[in-house]
Each structure stands twice: as C-alpha cells, then as structure tokens.
Amino acid sequence: MARALDKPSDNIMEMLKRNVRGAYTIWYRDIVRFKRDRVRMFSSLGMPIVYLFVFGSGLSPAMREMGGGNIDFKQFMFPGVLTMTVLFTSVFSAVSIVWDREFGFLKEVMVAPVSRVAVALGKVAGGSTVSLFQGLIVLLLAPVLGVNLSISQIVSLIGLMVMLAVMMTSLGILIAARQKSMEGFHMMMNFVLLPMFFLSGAFFPLRGVPVWMYLLSKLDPVTYGVDPLRQVSLQALVPPDLMHTVSLNPVTYNVMMMASFSVLFLIPAVWLFGRQE
Numbered sequence: 001m002a003r004a005l006d007k008p009s010d011n012i013m014e015m016l017k018r019n020v021r022g023a024y025t026i027w028y029r030d031i032v033r034f035k036r037d038r039v040r041m042f043s044s045l046g047m048p049i050v051y052l053f054v055f056g057s058g059l060s061p062a063m064r065e066m067g068g069g070n071i072d073f074k075q076f077m078f079p080g081v082l083t084m085t086v087l088f089t090s091v092f093s094a095v096s097i098v099w100d101r102e103f104g105f106l107k108e109v110m111v112a113p114v115s116r117v118a119v120a121l122g123k124v125a126g127g128s129t130v131s132l133f134q135g136l137i138v139l140l141l142a143p144v145l146g147v148n149l150s151i152s153q154i155v156s157l158i159g160l161m162v163m164l165a166v167m168m169t170s171l172g173i174l175i176a177a178r179q180k181s182m183e184g185f186h187m188m189m190n191f192v193l194l195p196m197f198f199l200s201g202a203f204f205p206l207r208g209v210p211v212w213m214y215l216l217s218k219l220d221p222v223t224y225g226v227d228p229l230r231q232v233s234l235q236a237l238v239p240p241d242l243m244h245t246v247s248l249n250p251v252t253y254n255v256m257m258m259a260s261f262s263v264l265f266l267i268p269a270v271w272l273f274g275r276q277e
Contacts, residue, residue, distance in 0.1 A: 019115045023122035030093065030126025034133065048081045048138050052145065055203075074145050075237060076246060079230035080202030082138055082157075083164065087222060089134045090165045091193060093127030094172030095185055120173060120270045127169035128162060135161045147233055156232045163258045164225035170265035171221075177272035200226045205246055223248070224257040 052074050139157065142149055149157070175192065179185040199213065200222035206214060217223045228251045231243065238246060249257075 015115075019118035022115070023118040023125065026119055026122025027126040027129065030096070030123070030130055033096075034130045045137060045141075048085060048141065051081050051084070051203075052077060052141065072146065075147050075234065076205075076230070077203055078142065078145055078147055079233045080200075080226055082135055082161070082229055082233075083200070083202055083222065083226045084197060085138045086131045086135045086161050086164050087168050087197060087225070088193065089131040090127055090168035091172035091175075091189060093130055093169060094123070094176040097123065097173065097176040097179075117270050123173055124166060124169050124266065124269075127172065128165035131165035131169065132158070132161055135165070142233070146237075148236065149233070150236070153232055153235070157229060160225070160228050160232065160255075163255065163262070164222075164229075167221060167225070167258050167262040167265060170262055170269050174265050174269035174272065177269060196220050196222045199223070201248070202226050206248060207245060221258070221261040224254040224261070227251075228254040 055077070136158075139149075139154070171192075172189075175188055176185055179188065199217050199220045201217060202222070206217050206223075209217075227248045231247045231251055234246065235243070
C-alpha cells in the first residue's frame with residue numbers, strides 16, 4: 001500500500017532527473033562544439049580590436065571632453081564592445097536550432113523522452129555560457145586600454161554579462177523557433193540586432209541625442225545591458241559627480257529591466273520551441 005502511494009512521487013522525481021539530464025546534454029553539446037572550434041574562439045577578438053583601436057582611436061580627439069576629460073574614448077567604448085561580443089554570440093548561438101532542423105538532428109531531439117521545455121532551457125544555458133566565455137576573452141583587453149578592474153568589478157561584470165547573455169539568447173531562440181532556413185534567420189537577425197545595438201548607446205552617450213532616439217533607446221533591451229557594464233567598468237576612472245554624463249539609470253534599475261526582458265523573451269521562446277513539429 002505504502003509503495004503504491006510512493007509511485008507518483010517516484011515518477012515525478014524520475015521525470016525531473018530525466019529532464020535535467022536532457023537539459024545538461026544540450027548545454028554540454030554547445031560547450032563541446034565551442035571548445036572544438038578554436039578559430040571561432042580566438043577570432044572573436046578580431047572585431048573588438050578593430051572597433052577599439054581603429055574606430056576608437058579615430059574618434060578619440062573629438063571625444064576628449066567625455067566624462068570631464070577623465071576617460072579616453074576607447075575606454076568609453078570598451079563596455080560597448082563587451083556588450084557587442086556577448087550580444088552577437090548569444091543571439092547567433094540560436095542559429096544551431098535552424099541548422100539542426102535542416103539536418104534532421106532537431107527531429108531526433110524532439111522525439112526523445114525529454115520535455116521540450118528542458119531542451120529549450122538547455123539551449124539558453126548553452127548559448128549563455130558560450131557568450132560568457134567570449135565576453136571573458138574580450139575582458140582581457142581591459143588592462144591594455146587602461147581600464148584597471150578590481151576583483152569586485154570583475155565579479156560584477158561577469159554577473160551582468162550572464163544576465164545580458166540569458167536575455168539575448170532567449171531572444172535568439174524566440175526568433176529561431178519558427179525560422180525554416182539559415183538565410184531567413186540571418187536576415188531577421190540583421191534586421192533586429194543592428195538597430196538594437198546602435199540605439200543602445202554602445203558607441204556614443206545618449207545624453208543630448210534627438211528625442212526620438214532617446215525614446216527608442218528606452219525601449220531597447222540592449223540599453224539596459226550596456227549601461228551597467230559601463231558604470232561598473234568606468235567607476236574608477238570617472239568621478240561619481242560626473243558619472244551621469246556617461247550613464248543613464250541606476251545599476252539596480254538596469255538589472256531589473258534585464259530580468260524583465262529575459263522573462264518576456266524566455267516564456268514565448270519556450271512555448272514556441274515546444275510547438276516544434
């Protein structure tokens with residue numbers, strides 16, 4: 001009698017363990033693919049270096065008064081480039097969903113005795129982890145730019161990068177869940193990502209911009225990723241009374257907005273992923 005009563009709970013525990021193993025397997029697959037692609041791992045430094053040392057050096061003379069003259073424009077750009085790395089890696093990690101659909105692997109995953117929600121969450125975890133690794137590689141450029149970070153700053157930046165990566169990976173999965181071709185996915189990504197990135201204030205301060213641009217930036221989720229990364233990165237370079245010239249919102253507010261956007265993207269992403277045919 002007692003053993004019969006225990007059966008439902010045993011089944012629930014077994015199902016939970018199976019789903020956790022399934023999510024872990026999807027996560028681990030993405031990590032292994034990233035580790036084996038050494039070219040991808042180190043070529044991620046190419047674009048940040050171009051932006052920081054070519055674009056940044058070219059505009060530094062025109063931006064010399066930024067932050068009260070306490071920071072170089074390349075230092076101002078550094079959090080934006082960090083955001084760019086996490087942003088594009090996060091969203092484009094979802095391209096594997098379209099790739100797996102075209103080659104039939106996704107169909108095999110969908111017929112496995114694992115919840116589709118677990119598969120979707122595993123993809124979010126995998127994409128976020130890979131994005132964090134890429135962000136950490138770019139973070140190594142900080143001393144070269146004169147951005148000296150303390151241990152507490154590094155820990156805070158890692159936490160913020162994780163939040164940004166989860167938010168943008170969820171957006172990538174939301175878009176990829178219904179895409180049937182690689183070409184369609186890349187077209188949609190360019191249509192969505194580039195405006196989001198340039199409206200976020202990654203490469204220029206959003207103080208004094210036209211009203212329409214400022215309003216659009218408030219609706220842009222990437223804005224709430226760039227702003228706290230910039231505040232944490234530059235807190236030792238910009239005096240507190242001048243931080244408002246290079247920032248928009250308190251860090252706590254930015255974190256709350258990133259969490260809200262993550263939920264807003266993640267719920268429909270998981271739902272659409274669960275409706276895969």
